[in-house]
Each structure stands twice: as structure tokens, then as C-alpha cells.
Amino acid sequence: MDNQKNVMVFIESRNSKVAEVSLELLSAASRLAQELGSSVEAVALGHNLEEELKALGHYGCQRVYYTDDERLSHFTSVPYAKTITRIIKQYKPGVVLFGATTMGRDVAPRVASALKCGLTADCTDLQIGEHKIKEITYENTLLQIRPAFGGNIVATIVSPESVPSMATVREGVMKMNLPDPDKTVEIIQEPCVIDEDDFLTEILDIVREEKQVNLKAAQIIVSAGMGASDPETIGLAKELAKVLGGELGCSRPVVDSGILDKEHQVGQTGITVRPNLYIACGISGQIQHRAGMSEAKRIIAINKDPQAPIFALAHYGIVGDVKDVLGKMIKAYKTKA
Amino acid sequence: MGLRIIVTVKQVPDTHNVSGDAMKDDGTVNRAVLPTIFNPEDLNALEEALKIKEIAGGTVTCISMGPPNAVEVLKECLYRGADDVILVSDRRFAGADTLATSYALKCAIEKVGEYDLILCGRQAIDGDTAQVGPQIAEKLDINQLTCISKVVAVEDRSITVKRSVEDGYEIVKSRFPALLTITATANEPRPANAKQVMTYKNIGKEMCSSSYDESYIASDACAILNHVKEWNVEAIAADPEQCGLSGSPTKVKKIQSVVLAACESRQVANSDAGVADLIHELIEENIIG
Numbered sequence: 315m316d317n318q319k320n321v322m323v324f325i326e327s328r329n330s331k332v333a334e335v336s337l338e339l340l341s342a343a344s345r346l347a348q349e350l351g352s353s354v355e356a357v358a359l360g361h362n363l364e365e366e367l368k369a370l371g372h373y374g375c376q377r378v379y380y381t382d383d384e385r386l387s388h389f390t391s392v393p394y395a396k397t398i399t400r401i402i403k404q405y406k407p408g409v410v411l412f413g414a415t416t417m418g419r420d421v422a423p424r425v426a427s428a429l430k431c432g433l434t435a436d437c438t439d440l441q442i443g444e445h446k447i448k449e450i451t452y453e454n455t456l457l458q459i460r461p462a463f464g465g466n467i468v469a470t471i472v473s474p475e476s477v478p479s480m481a482t483v484r485e486g487v488m489k490m491n492l493p494d495p496d497k498t499v500e501i502i503q504e505p506c507v508i509d510e511d512d513f514l515t516e517i518l519d520i521v522r523e524e525k526q527v528n529l530k531a532a533q534i535i536v537s538a539g540m541g542a543s544d545p546e547t548i549g550l551a552k553e554l555a556k557v558l559g560g561e562l563g564c565s566r567p568v569v570d571s572g573i574l575d576k577e578h579q580v581g582q583t584g585i586t587v588r589p590n591l592y593i594a595c596g597i598s599g600q601i602q603h604r605a606g607m608s609e610a611k612r613i614i615a616i617n618k619d620p621q622a623p624i625f626a627l628a629h630y631g632i633v634g635d636v637k638d639v640l641g642k643m644i645k646a647y648k649t650k651a
Numbered sequence: 652m653g654l655r656i657i658v659t660v661k662q663v664p665d666t667h668n669v670s671g672d673a674m675k676d677d678g679t680v681n682r683a684v685l686p687t688i689f690n691p692e693d694l695n696a697l698e699e700a701l702k703i704k705e706i707a708g709g710t711v712t713c714i715s716m717g718p719p720n721a722v723e724v725l726k727e728c729l730y731r732g733a734d735d736v737i738l739v740s741d742r743r744f745a746g747a748d749t750l751a752t753s754y755a756l757k758c759a760i761e762k763v764g765e766y767d768l769i770l771c772g773r774q775a776i777d778g779d780t781a782q783v784g785p786q787i788a789e790k791l792d793i794n795q796l797t798c799i800s801k802v803v804a805v806e807d808r809s810i811t812v813k814r815s816v817e818d819g820y821e822i823v824k825s826r827f828p829a830l831l832t833i834t835a836t837a838n839e840p841r842p843a844n845a846k847q848v849m850t851y852k853n854i855g856k857e858m859c860s861s862s863y864d865e866s867y868i869a870s871d872a873c874a875i876l877n878h879v880k881e882w883n884v885e886a887i888a889a890d891p892e893q894c895g896l897s898g899s900p901t902k903v904k905k906i907q908s909v910v911l912a913a914c915e916s917r918q919v920a921n922s923d924a925g926v927a928d929l930i931h932e933l934i935e936e937n938i939i940g
């Protein structure tokens with residue numbers, strides 16, 4: 315078997331539970347491995363995770379290389395990076411995928427730096443294809459697709475000359491397969507060969523905070539962009555979300571300006587949502603934003619600029635001042651017959 | 652003895668203000684006309700370094716890799732109280748991905764010599780990758796603490812910080828040396844100090860000699876040349892093969908402009924009746940309750 319083609323997923327576990335994004339990545343890895351005619355593998359670290367890891371099989375994982383050590387029960391950079399690097403060197407996968415979470419974004423670049431291989435952040439699509447560099451054609455290369463800065467531009471990134479190709483993907487971007495309880499995974503125990511000197515981070519406290527908003531699960535999202543970012547309009551957007559039983563989302567500059575928290579951000583570097591209804595208020599519709607909401611079942615766009623790209627995507631377009639339109643919507647809903 | 656702190660800073664296009672004329676006909680961005688700014692979270696990293704220096708004493712050295720023009724952000728560092736600034740600049744660094752960037756910065760940091768802390772912004776707004784910090788830490792073989800929303804305490808030979816994670820936060824401690832990546836919530840960056848601005852401006856006037864090749868560095872940039880060290884590939888003893896395009900494993904295969912598949916779109920009149928009809932329709936279809 316040609317190891318070089320296997321697709322490996324880093325299994326993130328928090329609080330002894332496998333993160334949802336890891337299952338989404340296994341589903342994506344299954345599709346890639348099928349195309350490559352190879353296997354789906356995983357690398358997991360933690361303590362007493364065996365039971366939890368069995369479920370990986372249901373999502374298409376064939377083998378998981380598992381390093382169990384009490385000192386790995388909580389994430390720290392150097393021990394995790396060294397362990398993952400060692401597993402990759404030993405089993406030589408062709409592709410390695412990480413969730414673009416705080417953990418994935420901490421450890422993946424460290425691993426890529428150690429292996430001197432390419433890493434593409436926040437991919438919105440992954441495919442298999444070929445790539446030519448001068449005379450050489452690289453078959454079965456990972457095509458890492460992500461929106462590029464500005465405009466309506468999507469870039470396809472490849473790194474065929476270094477193995478493996480690595481990518482991070484945000485939670486919610488890849489669709490999760492329906493679990494198949496008949497499929498099983500082989501758990502391969504790996505020794506923990508980390509020096510005591512490598513445990514450089516001392517964890518003094520871990521505090522869990524309930525998430526204030528759950529955009530991913532919301533069926534209705536009212537989303538505010540820079541055209542709706544003044545306090546009065548944000549207030550109206552919030553009110554509409556509330557009366558409709560939905561959540562408040564926003565574009566990135568609204569977060570960057572400190573108006574709303576990051577957990578409200580929709581898009582390539584925020585949250586990917588698929589609600590029944592998405593109301594884009596004063597959002598221009600740049601590709602990084604669309605990457606996170608284009609699969610909403612219905613989209614209403616409110617914008618004063620009739621040329622705004624968001625209208626090309628919307629099922630219903632309302633040209634006008636967003637404050638004015640939101641007021642009308644709230645009134646219409648409250649007085650619905 | 653005080654702490655030796657290194658801060659990495661980047662000049663980025665201002666992605667928040669991409670105006671109409673910055674767009675080319677093919678839909679790509681014309682970077683040349685975009686205003687450039689100090690990457691926002693690098694300002695937070697600088698602020699944190701200055702605050703730590705105020706408590707513990709020491710020096711703050713800022714390093715930027717970029718074109719000659721990037722001297723602008725280093726000037727901003729001096730205006731805020733940095734002790735030393737270094738521009739890592741060479742045509743051979745051009746086209747670097749995050750791996751090649753981290754290699755060049757690692758070489759520059761090694762040339763600076765001893766350090767206790769390296770502070771980076773968590774990410775740069777032109778790519779949002781958050782990769783360069785951890786990649787430098789790996790190459791220097793030192794610990795890293797990422798996504799820091801607060802510095803809790805600076806002890807004798809260690810630092811305690813708050814890391815924001817998905818389901819809450821953690822308080823973690825690392826001994827020196829360590830690399831930290833700082834988020835926007837960590838602090839409120841100070842403005843440029845008017846006195847420092849005057850100092851460096853005045854020095855500049857004396858220093859600007861006509862023999863200087865002004866085509867290479869913008870004219871007002873030479874104002875502070877005596878304070879900006881400029882290092883090329885040889886100066887940082889870097890392997891040219893690992894720099895710039897040749898040191899970058901990731902290649903852009905293609906750039907595609909996305910043609911929005913025009914969906915069946917309906918214009919709704921911006922009137923009480925138009926909006927009421929729309930709401931009614933959505934209720935009928937059970938989209939909203």
C-alpha cells in the first residue's frame with residue numbers, strides 16, 4: 315500500500331470529547347481517500363480516550379494512531395506538535411487535515427514548520443487534482459481552495475513538492491457524513507516519547523464559559539454588516555432576530571471594529587452557517603463573507619446600493635436604507651395577520 | 652537586568668477600506684492603490700511589549716520583513732517607544748509564504764541574539780493565517796503561547812497569560828524564552844508619542860544627505876535611517892534557497908474569479924406593503940413562524 319497517499323486527520327479532543335470539526339474532517343477525508351484509492355487515518359492524543367475514539371470508524375476512519383498519556387489530557391503546544399510530527403514522519407500520509415480551531419491553528423503551523431511542508435489556512439474546499447511545475451507533473455495532489463483577498467476571487471493552492479500537503483478547515487465548512495455504526499476503526503497505541511523537558515507550559519486554570527450565541531444551530535440569522543453597524547441599526551437587527559426567534563450574525567469588520575464579539579462572525583474566517591433564512595443587512599457580499607452563508611436556504615439582502623454583490627446571491631432583494639427596512643420588517647411581523 | 656523583548660510587525664494592505672477604485676476590471680484587488688496600515692494585532696503585541704518593559708525594565712526590538720516601504724511601521728514603533736527597529740528587506744525575500752517568512756524572521760531573531768520573549772500579533776488581516784508566530788517558535792525550538800487575550804503576570808523568569816479558547820479560557824504559564832501571539836482584546840494600543848515623533852523627525856532632517864538613493868526608500872523614510880537597521884539575506888546569514896518564492900512550498904495553482912450563479916431573485920419594494928407581503932410569504936412557507 316502506498317502510504318504517501320493516505321489522508322490523515324488530527325483528532326481534536328476537548329474535555330475528553332472528540333470535537334465536531336474532527337468528524338467533519340474525517341467525512342471530507344473519506345471523499346479524498348476514495349478518489350486517491352487510499353485510507354483514512356487519524357492521529358489522536360489524550361488520556362482514556364479509547365471509548366470515544368471508537369466512534370471515528372463510523373465516520374470513515376480506518377486507523378487511528380493514538381498516544382495515551384496523562385500529561386497529554388490537555389493541549390499544550392510542544393508535546394502535541396512533537397507527537398504529531400513523529401506520527402507523520404513514521405506513517406507518511408500524503409495529506410494531513412486540522413480543524414481551524416485555536417488548537418489546530420496553534421499546532422498545525424508548528425508541525426508544518428518542523429516538516430518544512432506547505433500549510434494552507436481556512437480552506438473552503440479540498441479536491442484532488444494534478445499540478446505541473448516545469449517538466450514534472452504531480453498527480454494526485456491536494457488542491458487547497460480558499461477565497462483570496464478582495465474581489466470575487468478564489469485561489470487554488472498546491473504544495474506538491476513537499477509531503478504531506480497540510481490544510482486547516484473551519485468548523486461547519488465540511489459536511490459531516492451520516493455515521494455508519496457498522497464501520498469500525500483500528501486503534502493503534504503509540505508510545506509517548508516526549509521528554510519531561512518538553513512540557514514547557516504549566517496549566518494553572520481551565521475555565522469553561524457557556525457560549526452566548528449558537529450561530530451554527532440557528533435556523534434564522536439576521537446579520538449586520540458595516541452598513542448596519544451604528545448602535546441604533548444594530549439594535550434593530552437584534553430586535554428582528556429576537557422576534558423571529560433567530561440569532562444575530564455579522565461580517566468581519568463589525569467584529570474588527572469591536573462592535574460585536576467574534577462568535578457572531580459569519581464567513582471564511584468566522585462561522586459557516588446553513589440556516590433556513592439569512593437576512594443580510596448592510597453587507598456588501600464579499601467572497602469571504604459569502605463563503606460562510608451561501609448555502610442558506612433563503613437569503614434576504616437589504617442594501618442601499620443596487621449594485622452590491624450580495625444581491626446576486628439573494629432570493630429577495632430590498633434596495634433601501636437598512637434602518638428603515640428593518641423597522642418595516644419588525645412592524646410587519648408584529649402585526650402579522 | 653531587564654527583559655529582552657522582540658516584537659514582529661507587518662505592514663498590510665488596509666482590507667477594511669477596499670474602495671471601488673481598488674478593484675481591477677477582472678475583480679482582483681490592485682494592491683498598489685490600497686493604503687497600507689500597521690497590522691492591527693501587531694500593534695497590540697507592541698503595546699504589550701512596552702507594558703512589560705515598563706514593569707520589568709529591558710529593551711523592545713521590533714523586526715519587520717517587507718519591502719523598503721515597510722519602514723513606515725517601524726517608524727510607528729519608534730514613535731511609541733521601541734528601542735531598536737530592524738527592517739529585513741531584500742528582493743530575494745519576495746513571494747514568501749508563511750514558512751519562508753518564518754525562516755527569514757527566525758534568522759533575523761538569531762542575529763539579534765539573546766532574547767526572553769518574542770511577541771507577535773495573533774494574525775495579519777491580509778491572510779488571517781495565524782501561522783508565522785508558531786512557525787518561528789518551532790524553528791527557534793522554544794515554547795509558544797497563542798491567542799492571548801491578557802497578560803496576567805510577569806514573574807522573574809516566567810510569564811502567566813490568559814488564552815481564549817472556543818469553550819472558555821485557560822490560564823497558562825511558561826518560562827522564558829517563549830513566543831506569544833497577542834489578540835486585539837489584550838490591550839488598547841497607545842498612540843504615537845508626539846515628543847518621540849518630533850525627536851525622530853528632527854534627527855531625520857540632519858541625517859538626510861543628498862547622496863542617499865531616494866528611489867530605494869521613500870524620502871521621508873530616510874528621516875530615521877540612523878535608527879533603522881536594514882538587513883538583507885547575507886546580513887542574517889540566511890540560506891537564499893529557503894527564502895522568498897524558492898523557500899515557499901505552497902504555490903498558487905490558479906486564481907479564479909467567481910461568477911455568481913444568478914439565483915432566482917426577486918426585487919421586493921421598499922414599502923410597508925412590499926415588506927409585509929414578503930413577511931407573509933415567509934410565514935406561509937414556514938420559513939419563519
Ligand SMILES: Cc1cc2nc3c(=O)[nH]c(=O)nc-3n(C[C@H](O)[C@H](O)[C@H](O)COP(=O)(O)OP(=O)(O)OC[C@H]3O[C@@H](n4cnc5c(N)ncnc54)[C@H](O)[C@@H]3O)c2cc1C
Nearest residue numbers: 539540541565566581582583584596597598602603618636
Ligand atoms: C483573509 C480574510 C478573511 C476574511 N474573512 C471574513 C469573514 O470570515 N467574514 C466576513 O464577513 N468578512 C471576511 N473578510 C472581509 C471581507 O473581505 C469584507 O471586507 C467584509 O465581508 C465586508 O464587510 P461588510 O459587507 O459588512 O462591509 P462593506 O464591504 O463595507 O459593506 C457595507 C455595505 O453596506 C451598505 N450600506 C451602507 N450603509 C447602508 C445603509 N444605511 N443602508 C443599507 N445599506 C448600507 C453598502 O452599500 C455596502 O454594500 C475577510 C477578509 C480577508 C482578507
